[in-house]
Amino acid sequence: MKAINRRQAFALGGGFVMLTLMPMAADAEVANDAAKWIEKFTGGKDPAKGKVSLDLPEIAENGNTVPLTVAVESPMTAESYVKEIMIVADGNPNAGVATLSFTPLSGKAEAAIRIRLAATQNVIAIAKMSDGALFTEQKVVKVTIGGCGG
């Protein structure tokens, strides 16, 4: 078999290395304060899965500007509406990202923002309803750094 030269080896290995380059959040010796943010928001109660849809790219074009859309099913009436959605990122220097507050006048419990992610990590959204119920969803976003001026 023809030996592959060094340049070809780099080209082959490059793409594969890309996805493994960045440490998963759990890898860090020091986990960030995500647990504290979540505890404070939920009062220690465990949120249920469901109702929350969290839209993020699978691979961020650039960690400095990552578009995020979050939506929660709800009639948004005075009797039943989404009060708050908290977003945290468990691999950033600080976990807090944003807390979105809605009223029935919002019409829809949906918002879009752009966030900074320092590394591949979980982005977690927790919704708090007007009756105190909690729902959550999370996504992994892969953040690559490097290449050339990347």
Add this chain to the structure above:
Amino acid sequence: MSPRHIGLAAAIMALASVATGASAQQAERKGIPAPPGHVFKTIISGYEFRSKETRTLQDDDLENPGFLAVERAADLWKTAEGSEGKSCMSCHGEAEKSMKGVGAAMPKWDDKLKKPVNLEQRINICRSEHMKAQPWAFKSQALTDMTTFVRFQSRGMPVTAKTDGPMSPWFERGKQIYYTRYGQLDLACESCHERNNGKFMRADFLSQGQTNGFPTYRLRDQRLVPLHERFEGCMFDVRAEPFKPLSDEFIALELYVAWRGIGLPVETPSVRN
């Protein structure tokens, strides 16, 4: 080829196809057919090489952060500065009319200076000679904003580049620079943008290196970046001593790379990585 080697080769092929196909942004990239004798068969804007989310940011004028610059400069356009008490508007009137097409045909030959002049330089010549105002520093927000604003008036128009006559030696110099390896990493523009566009270099997805979208809002820098700053950055990244922004070398390169993207629609302000 012995069976053991076939197995190894197959494994490497599989890895390679995973590596280079990772982004699923293969083959079907929209472009325009290149004129005869051009370097590319199909000329493709940087837009096509970016992720769906990045393209969405560019597509909507409200979502596109580059428009913050366009708005700022629209005000600057009407602001009188310098001892002549003139604003851009005093001579040029409404930019939508007077600047249409200007940004699509840069750099342009200047008969007085006997050299090509790009948009940033033209803006500063106007400021110092006609407004008697201080020229804006390269990379300053004011100069980048105004360059964006003027080029934006050509949005959608095809890039043109006059490469003959007195421009010819500048075109040739730009071409020479494009194909010369620089720096400790010993790479030329063509190493990435001609030979390897559509592939990953470590974590960066390589485009054809077109300039139809400059100044561009870079997600990395979270601001508009003018072309010569990008040229400078590229040279810095291959660990070379970069040419200076607005130097003869970068003007020559700007002319040559404009030709490489001939016919592409101006996308300023574009959104890129």
Add this chain to the structure above:
Amino acid sequence: MADKPRIKLPKEAAKGEIIQIKTLVSHMMESGQRKDAQGKPVPRKIINKFTCEFNGKPVFSCALEPAISANPYIQFNARVDEEGTFKFAWTDDDGTVITAEEKIALKA
């Protein structure tokens, strides 16, 4: 540096219609993580709060952290029950507030 915020919403809506509002404001959102050339940390300076009211009633608001990208983009919705004025406010860490307003009419 109080550049005008950019805001997009329809000029009119049917009574009870839910409209989408897009906002974009120019701000560096200095995170406090960066270091200057001398190695000293650049102090944090961000927009930490955004509010939207309609005819004096709260519609939507959010608390922002340094993990929000520069030139904050905030998109949300509002139910339009009557004609009136939306008032938007972005609050900087240093207390300054950038404000803007947009009117909306009811479709006949």
